[in-house]
Amino acid sequence: MSKSLQAIRGMNDILPEQTPLWRFFEAKVARLLDNYGYKQIRMPIVEFTELFKRSIGEVTDIVEKEMYTFEDRNGDSLTLRPEGTAACVRAVLEHGITGGGQVQKLWYVGPMFRHERPQKGRYRQFHQVGVEVFNLDGPDIDAELIVLTWRLWGELGIRDAVKLELNSLGTSEARARYRNALVHYLTSRLSELDEDSQRRLKSNPLRVLDTKNADTQAVLVDAPKLVDYLDEESRVHFEGLKARLDAAGIPYVINPKLVRGLDYYSKTVFEWVTDKLGAQGTVCAGGRYDGLVEQMGGKPTSGVGFAMGIERLILMLETLEQIPQEISRQVDVYLCAFGEAAELAALALSERVRDQLPSLRLQVNAGAGSFKSQFKKADKSGALYALILGDDELAQQVVGVKPLRGQGEQQTIAWDALSEHLATCVVQG
Structure with missing residues (x-):
């Protein structure tokens, strides 16, 4: 394979x-x-x-x-x-x-x-x-x-x-003077330096200063100090x-x-x-x-x-567990629609809500599905609320608003009042 x-x-x-x-x-x-x-x-x-x-x-x-x-x-x-x-x-x-x-x-x-x-x-x-x-x-x-x-x-x-x-x-002039002094000192202690520091001494001697090798660090204790050459x-x-x-x-x-x-x-x-x-x-x-x-x-x-x-x-x-709570949730509201007529209405209603509440994270269910399967997806999305739109809601031009995170009882809201309601309970906290 x-x-x-x-x-x-x-x-x-x-x-x-x-x-x-x-x-x-x-x-x-x-x-x-x-x-x-x-x-x-x-x-x-x-x-x-x-x-x-x-x-x-x-x-x-x-x-x-x-x-x-x-x-x-x-x-x-x-x-x-x-x-x-x-x-x-x-x-x-x-x-x-x-x-x-x-x-x-x-x-x-x-x-x-x-x-x-x-x-x-x-x-x-x-x-x-x-x-x-x-x-x-x-x-x-x-x-x-x-x-x-x-x-x-x-x-x-x-x-x-x-x-x-x-x-x-x-x-650069001051650093060049210091480099010469450092190279002179380290060359006299060459055998005490680790292999990597010996290589750096020839190519980039200032990098020897930030070595992690304990033996080389001990050599550096008495090395010239850059501050004296500033x-x-x-x-x-x-x-x-x-x-x-x-x-x-x-x-x-x-x-x-x-x-x-x-x-x-x-x-x-x-x-x-x-x-x-x-x-x-x-x-x-x-x-x-x-x-x-x-x-x-x-x-x-x-x-x-x-x-x-x-x-x-x-x-x-x-x-440090400094992850803001708001980014753990990517969806505010999940709209469940049951039946073709409700799906068509959900498309129009969701776009109207988005026009009125641009910051609202609203996900519309895709792929149809039963009442149980759509609610399972709504819960998995992390949304605070599920919106319910079926034949009965369609006939009355209302939508069910069901809390998914224990924020109270399900309510029935008219389409024209939905954005105002969501602005109060979701956008404004």
Whole structure:
């Protein structure tokens, strides 16, 4: 027998019983970003491979090991996007929307792809919400990004389960000086480093700082500290950010080992982390990338942004039981019609109700069926009320309204009064 078809490992279907929570989350994020003045941008899933090599860095784990790269029929090397910032920068450059110092506050949502070992909270196709801001170089916009995520955690009910970690990487010049000092120190202790850190020492030495290996962490205790190599501009910027977070009442910790995994970061970097998801502790992360636009062929343009992992935040909502009650029910009212004449009347009546109550979730029975079978489907739908329309109701131009969740006795309501009745008992609670 042929092998049964199934999804690629690490690329998961999001099933109908899961999508209500996803839609709730995405709507919450979209509304919040709208309220802060951010505009949505949508970029292709596939880009030229060179884009990510130039932006992320050829010696990063993402480019070296994790990208889905292939050659198309034209012989071009293409890559499924592993992250969104590079694609967003490419888009604003291509369309000239940051030229002349134009401020752009943008956001996007969609799938990203990395060939990693799948585990809970880490997948090969994963979804992110990303936010990018161009041509604002002060700490005030860095603070705004953190403040709006803090507000989101509050609206989702997970604020007590996340912690903000901050660091400053300084300018590229300051980081280069620190890199030289770190490489000199670690080279003298090379035999004490784990194999992965030895490899990173040659390609991306700052990544050694976030090693999980206990022996290497012990070596790092006496290593040079990045804060000692910061330039004055970066110090002032970082102090300005901290002052704003203090003013907003947002708690944070300084993590001197926080460097992020992408080459383009400078000055501010931050992560929102949690201990509720096991090994996958980061739910949102970002920082400044003031040199990236110029690195990709544009004029000097400041940039700052973040990305949050939707799968991990959905998992947090489920783990902490912060799923809103209203999304567990997808149908408010289920209309049962018995007989062909009643079915025709049900079609017209349901559309009239929808015209008058656009927010009402009204499902009309399809496929006919007995009284018992239709009521079974009505109950299974999760609806609060079943509407009953048979020959007797049709003759009197009324409909039976039967509570399905213990909200009282069945009533008989005239067609003309049905929308008003449902507005009172369903829409308005």
